[in-house]
Amino acid sequence: MKALHSLKKRIEPFPRVRLAHLPTPLEPMDGLSRRLERFNLFIKRDDQTGLAFGGNKARKLEFIMADVLEQGADCVITWAGVQSNWCRQTAAAAARLGIKPVLILFKKPAFRTEYDGNLLLDYIFNATIEVIEAEADKKTMELADVAGIIEEAAGKERRLGNTPYIAPIGGSLVEGSMDKPWGAIGYVHAFVEIFEQMSSRGVQIGAVVHAAGSGATQAGLLVGAKILSPETRIVGINVSEDNETMTRYVRSIADRTFELLDLDMRTGEEDIVVFEDYLREGYGVFIQEVADAIALVAESEGVLLDPVYTGKAMMGLLDLLQKGYFKEGESIVFLHSGGTPALFPYREDIITHLDRTRAATE
Ligand SMILES: Cc1ncc(COP(=O)(O)O)c(C=O)c1O
Structure with a gap:
């Protein structure tokens, strides 16, 4: 496919230090899809990037650390x-x-x-x-x-x-010593991987759902999707910002990324899909539905999410599925962006809530 080949060629020349284990697996979530019945759910395992227990930052750091070295820091x-x-x-x-x-x-x-x-x-x-x-x-x-x-x-x-x-x-944001959106380039590359993995299964990607914190993950995925698969929606579940702020971050980073890729493209208002509804009391504040989402995925998939990012993103995905936001039969990729070391400091809240709900259903 011409667009795929040409995008890879644009990314290739950027300085990069190999730090992550790539490509990460993309797997069907059969257990969860069975429970929810009408959807085909997949999980992109960016919690398996390596580099100290994995996570989305490993992809960003491949390009950022190359810039650190280039600047002689x-x-x-x-x-x-x-x-x-x-x-x-x-x-x-x-x-x-x-x-x-x-x-x-x-x-x-x-x-x-x-x-x-x-x-x-x-x-x-x-x-x-x-x-x-x-x-x-x-x-x-x-x-x-x-x-x-x-x-x-x-x-x-x-x-x-x-x-x-x-x-x-x-x-994420282009500031400090980082004068180019290197973090987002890591996620343009991640979309290339997702696109290739889903294409090899013969499946069209309806949406990619992920946690949005500082914006580069969404911006990179968005740029990749606009080039390779414009019908794919990139859905950010805000874990730290309101919609207006996150939209501003994502648009600014995505437009700088198009520029860096030497593409005459821009993000439109309709490209940036973000949900602030799951933010609740704000970044990092424990909420019970997140613990429920973590337990559901653990019990149906044997996969661990975290209480700050991916648990919240899963809570958002489950709610959007229930509200009919996605079309029946649509294939949805959930990006597991890592974060699992944060499970441990939240142990008391998680145990207190799960003990109570499990006792109630016995
Ligand atoms: C585990 C995890 N998931 C998702 C995100 C959000 O990524 P971004 O900051 O690119 O929006 C972060 C960091 O902010 C994170 O640590």
């Missing part, structure tokens, strides 16, 4: 919440390449800071970790003083004789 500074998957996989990639990882982790009052889940893994990678108290009602991406805090950390590294690279939160 020996230290990578990034930031996010205390249980960030992005920070954990960045620390792993940096360790692999002999680069110093510096993580600025923002802690909201409800979040715990014992070495558990991702934070334990950051510690094992010997990342330089600074935990900063953040206001409860502000999103990490919107904290007013982030830029100043990161610049201060960069100054400290420069005074130590290091050359820092500032990688934006989630490897």
Whole structure:
């Protein structure tokens, strides 16, 4: 197919460090499809990318770390919440390449800071970790003083004789030292994989459903779909932003990605499908339906999701299926973007809820 060949040729020349185990498997979710009856569900196992327990950041980091090396940096500074998957996989990639990882982790009052889940893994990678108290009602991406805090950390590294690279939160927005949407290129490539895997099964992709956090996963998938399979909807379940903000992020990254691929294309309003309905009390706040979705997938597929991203995305998918958002018989790919180390710090909420519901159904 000409479009596929030409897109691969456009991605090929970009500098890339091999960090992920690719292609990741794409499997039918037979157990869950049987339970839901009218849909063909598939799962793209990006939790199996490797690089410290897997996840979507491994694909992004292949291109971002190549940029770190090209810029001659020996230290990578990034930031996010205390249980960030992005920070954990960045620390792993940096360790692999002999680069110093510096993580600025923002802690909201409800979040715990014992070495558990991702934070334990950051510690094992010997990342330089600074935990900063953040206001409860502000999103990490919107904290007013982030830029100043990161610049201060960069100054400290420069005074130590290091050359820092500032990688934006989630490897998404084009800012800091990243002047091209490298994270999204990783997800254009992921769509190529999904397209090839579904085509080899002779199945047309109706939709790809995934968790949307900082926007590059959705932007990359969207660009890939617009080029290879325009009828495929890319459906983002917002886990951290309202629809307006997420649409802005995704559009900005997607348009920069078209540019980088040297394609005269743009994203239209109708291309960006996002749902904020499942955000509830906000990023990382435990909700019972998420624990139910995690248990359902564990019991019917033997697959583990996480409480912050993929569990919420699955909760959204199940609700949309039930509401008739998808056509009967449509083939839907659920992107498992990783995040499972965060299961452990949420153990008490998960156990309390599942104990109660399981006792009620006995
Ligand atoms: C497990 C997991 N899934 C999904 C996402 C969302 O990806 P993106 O930030 O590209 O929107 C993230 C990170 O933000 C993540 O850690």
